[in-house]
Amino acid sequence: MFFSLAPMRDAMWIYAVFTFLLSEAWSMEVDSHFNQGSEVNLTCSNETRKEMLFIRWKIELKNKKTCQIGSIDGRSDDDCKDGKSLRNTSSGLSYLHIPNISETDEGKYDCDSTYTGGNDHHVIHVTVTVPPSVSAWMYHQDNKVVAVCKAERGKPAANISWNHVGNVSSVKSGSNGYFTVESRLELLEEMDTENLSCAVSHPSWKRERIIVPKLQKADHSLRLYALIVGVIIVISAGFLFFAWRKIMPFSLLTYPLVTRRCRQSDTTQSKSPPAEEVEEVEPYASYVQRVNSIYNSSADLFT
Incomplete structure (x- = not known):
């Protein structure tokens, strides 16, 4: 059970209501992507701990029961008990810490905070990104050269582009939230393929990956x-x-x-x-x- 605060919490909520009516309230809803295995810190207010009166994170995950983590008047409680915790920066700014984020942490993070002079309501939809495995190759077919660039089991789907102009076809398939994208470029056999390359971009990477396809030997x-x-x-x-x-x-x-x-x-x-x-x-x-x-x-x- 979240907070057995009885009259104290009621008083805080009454105070928060008056604060909300007499001051400006901020509300925001965002989608955030994080790389699998990374350390994640979520914030819902720029107010420091001295000014913060109440903060509560309501967490709704895909395959777990809704739980809450919060703090009121310096007292904190956590009924999630899955490694997440409320922390403060050196300047006193409160944030929710998620260690080693994975797909089990995906979901809706709803935060309410009340501080001296106002309150904030933030909704953050957390999605975990998984980088794809990339490969590229070429082979001869009739009087053409077919170049293939493939990004397998990425989350979300990757984007593929070519540095040559030609007949391009792409196929995207998905399973259990993972996506595979395959792009094929057809060129005439007499065209120069020495500098041919494909670029793969994904939210997991800061920069796109450039891959040079290698000519596939005939399979005897x-x-x-x-x-x-x-x-x-x-x-x-x-x-x-x-x-x-x-x-x-x-x-x-x-x-x-x-x-x-x-x-x-x-x-x-x-x-x-x-x-x-x-x-x-x-x-x-x-x-x-x-x-x-x-x-x-x-x-x-x-x-």
């Missing part, structure tokens, strides 16, 4: 990969072909023998039943022959 890795794959396919096909040539003559020689043996086996099996019939008929034939011989012998006796 894809061709080499295709060549290796082709050689492997040819060798595999040759191996399979010779293996097939080795196996096929043996198959051609053995196939007739196997077929002949199968046919002979089938013929033998098909001829087996008649042999059995002969074996069954032979006893009957011998029996008839014997009967006939007996009959002939009997006939000879009677003649």
Whole structure:
């Protein structure tokens, strides 16, 4: 809970209201950008500590609960408890100190101050800037030279310009508050590119960065990969072909023998039943022959 000041704070607010009605009040709202990792000091009044009666910072961050840091009649309190603090310069000027600012400190900083003779109300929208990673290169395409200048993951987006006139196209993409900008410059192949350069500017830098694109060497890795794959396919096909040539003559020689043996086996099996019939008929034939011989012998006796 912010300040358990009860009647003292009420008295101060009554005094502040009368001061506001009887004197000039200043109100200001600004957008401020700070480099990530830097030390930040925010002020909302030019009055010194001797003249300051009341000061309060109401801080609304993106992913945190609203908190307050302030001082009244020399007593201070802080329910943010995240490293921010009220400090004073050697001359007694009050300011809010943010150490090692990061994206978690982005948000709205609302300050009310009351001093002898007036009051101030300042709203500061704090944004953290992140410098981009920059690169540049060139390559040949058909009868043209294409130069590329790229600024990756900057916050906010960077600006890119060229020192040559040509067909320029730019693409900007963003993700999670970070932006990537890519600018392409197309030049005729016969144009001089020796002094070609791109300039990248960003709020994180005091000066723009000048980058000279380097000619990109042809990438032969894809061709080499295709060549290796082709050689492997040819060798595999040759191996399979010779293996097939080795196996096929043996198959051609053995196939007739196997077929002949199968046919002979089938013929033998098909001829087996008649042999059995002969074996069954032979006893009957011998029996008839014997009967006939007996009959002939009997006939000879009677003649």
